[in-house]
Amino acid sequence: MESIASTISNALRKFINKAYVEEEDVQELVRELQRALLKADVPVDLVLKFSETVKSKVKQKIPGISTRELAVNTVYEELTKLIGENPAEIKIATKPSKWLFVGIQGYGKTTTVAKVAYYYKKLGYSVCVVCTDTYRPAAFDQLKQLLKDQDIPVFGSEFEKNPIKIFTNAMKEIEEKNLNPDLILIDTAGRHKDEENLIRELQELVREINPEAVFLVLDASIGQRARTQAEAFNKVAKVGYIILTKMDSSAKGGGALAAVSVTNAKVAFVGTGEKISDLEKFVPIEYASNLLGMPDLKSIIKKVSETINIDRAKQISSGKFTIEDFVFQLNDLFKSDLYSTVLKMIPGADKLPRNLKEVTEEKAKIWLSIVNSMNKEERQDSSIINSSRIRRIARGSGRSEKEVKELLEQYEKSKKMVKRMRGYRGLFPIDKEIGRS
Ligand code: GDP
Ligand code: MG
Numbered sequence: 001m002e003s004i005a006s007t008i009s010n011a012l013r014k015f016i017n018k019a020y021v022e023e024e025d026v027q028e029l030v031r032e033l034q035r036a037l038l039k040a041d042v043p044v045d046l047v048l049k050f051s052e053t054v055k056s057k058v059k060q061k062i063p064g065i066s067t068r069e070l071a072v073n074t075v076y077e078e079l080t081k082l083i084g085e086n087p088a089e090i091k092i093a094t095k096p097s098k099w100l101f102v103g104i105q106g107y108g109k110t111t112t113v114a115k116v117a118y119y120y121k122k123l124g125y126s127v128c129v130v131c132t133d134t135y136r137p138a139a140f141d142q143l144k145q146l147l148k149d150q151d152i153p154v155f156g157s158e159f160e161k162n163p164i165k166i167f168t169n170a171m172k173e174i175e176e177k178n179l180n181p182d183l184i185l186i187d188t189a190g191r192h193k194d195e196e197n198l199i200r201e202l203q204e205l206v207r208e209i210n211p212e213a214v215f216l217v218l219d220a221s222i223g224q225r226a227r228t229q230a231e232a233f234n235k236v237a238k239v240g241y242i243i244l245t246k247m248d249s250s251a252k253g254g255g256a257l258a259a260v261s262v263t264n265a266k267v268a269f270v271g272t273g274e275k276i277s278d279l280e281k282f283v284p285i286e287y288a289s290n291l292l293g294m295p296d297l298k299s300i301i302k303k304v305s306e307t308i309n310i311d312r313a314k315q316i317s318s319g320k321f322t323i324e325d326f327v328f329q330l331n332d333l334f335k336s337d338l339y340s341t342v343l344k345m346i347p348g349a350d351k352l353p354r355n356l357k358e359v360t361e362e363k364a365k366i367w368l369s370i371v372n373s374m375n376k377e378e379r380q381d382s383s384i385i386n387s388s389r390i391r392r393i394a395r396g397s398g399r400s401e402k403e404v405k406e407l408l409e410q411y412e413k414s415k416k417m418v419k420r421m422r423g424y425r426g427l428f429p430i431d432k433e434i435g436r437s
Helices: 002-017 023-039 044-060 067-083 109-122 139-147 163-176 195-209 225-236 256-263 284-292 297-307 310-317 323-335 339-345 347-351 354-358 361-372 376-380 387-397 401-420
Strands: 097-102 127-131 183-187 213-219 241-245 266-271 279-281
Touching: 002 023, 023 044, 023 067, 044 067, 044 256, 067 256, 067 284, 097 109, 097 195, 109 127, 109 139, 109 183, 109 213, 109 241, 109 266, 109 279, 127 139, 127 163, 163 183, 163 195, 195 225, 213 225, 213 256, 225 256, 241 256, 256 266, 266 284, 323 361, 323 376, 323 401, 361 387, 361 401, 387 401
Parallel strands: 097 183, 097 213, 127 183, 213 241, 241 266
Antiparallel strands: 266 279
């Protein structure tokens, strides 16, 4: 599994580090991504759709934004679309809210029920748990064991063989004891003599319980089987959420995408260990990085996209790089607290004029106030700024003439550098060498 991760990672890095990106390079990148996603268990149809979209979007060409940047962004955007752009929000609308947990035996259902109970208890909800698994010996014991010391009531029976009876008895007891819980979590059997019986039993349970939410528990390593299983369970009870267990293993959980696509459910949590505290909210961004095997993907994308100002990029790509562009870009960078990070990330930034690397946020602000005192003509063509204009601008901005001259000088240097760069998109030639480590 490890090698898959590094394959994608290498493909992306290789692509990012290319001096100039051709159509063929995009094709090759997409092929590598396809191969890697398939190996990570992402379903074929989704992989195809994904790669077609990436290809066509990358062809689109936004002036001033390099193919490389566009490709990295698109790959990421499309991946998060597959996964779901936002973490699932679980509504708790009724009291008590009954949540039913379904899934094949051995995937971690019972453990997950205990984890979710613990999770919501810690958030301040009052939680009860019911074990209706009459198939697995000691299922009830297992749940009690997991939740001992947690002050979470667990209901079930060692003798009763009818899950509906177990459930109705539990409800009666909850009422008699005046527990008044916010949440009732119901664990179910994941295996039966045969599938038909399991499905029938589940159907009856669903009818009786009328759960507010159905959680499908899936083992991260099951791959393509996720689709048929999700389909089968979804027929019995509309699956609202998916929980991926054993994400602490080497499995990338790509199969979950199949389950998501056939059920329209959202992945809510991931299990990351055997302890009841080993449950995390599902974060699509993190899942994508994991799938691609690029832990730093998130920060690369974030930085690249934050520095892209499409309007400005368009203007600049038309051949202009005005003093206004220069100063505004600098200030944009400081605004997003990116200056030093971007400089660090881009070894190519050593091509920046030496002094520019020492530009501080304060200086960028001063320059902004100076530019604001320039008239339109001067902003468009600073070569017309002679000494009397310098004096006027200095006075208008409340800065010294020396500072105005310094700005003009720095701008000229940067402009020269910018001209030398191919595929230029702004002050920072991100084209170069992101991720070369
Ligand atoms: P069920 O049959 O679906 O109810 O599955 P269980 O809850 O009994 O879990 C089966 C096995 O998987 C147990 O040994 C659990 O400790 C283990 N397990 C469950 N979730 C996780 C997880 O997120 N990570 C790891 N490493 N093990 C897990
Ligand atoms: Mg179980």
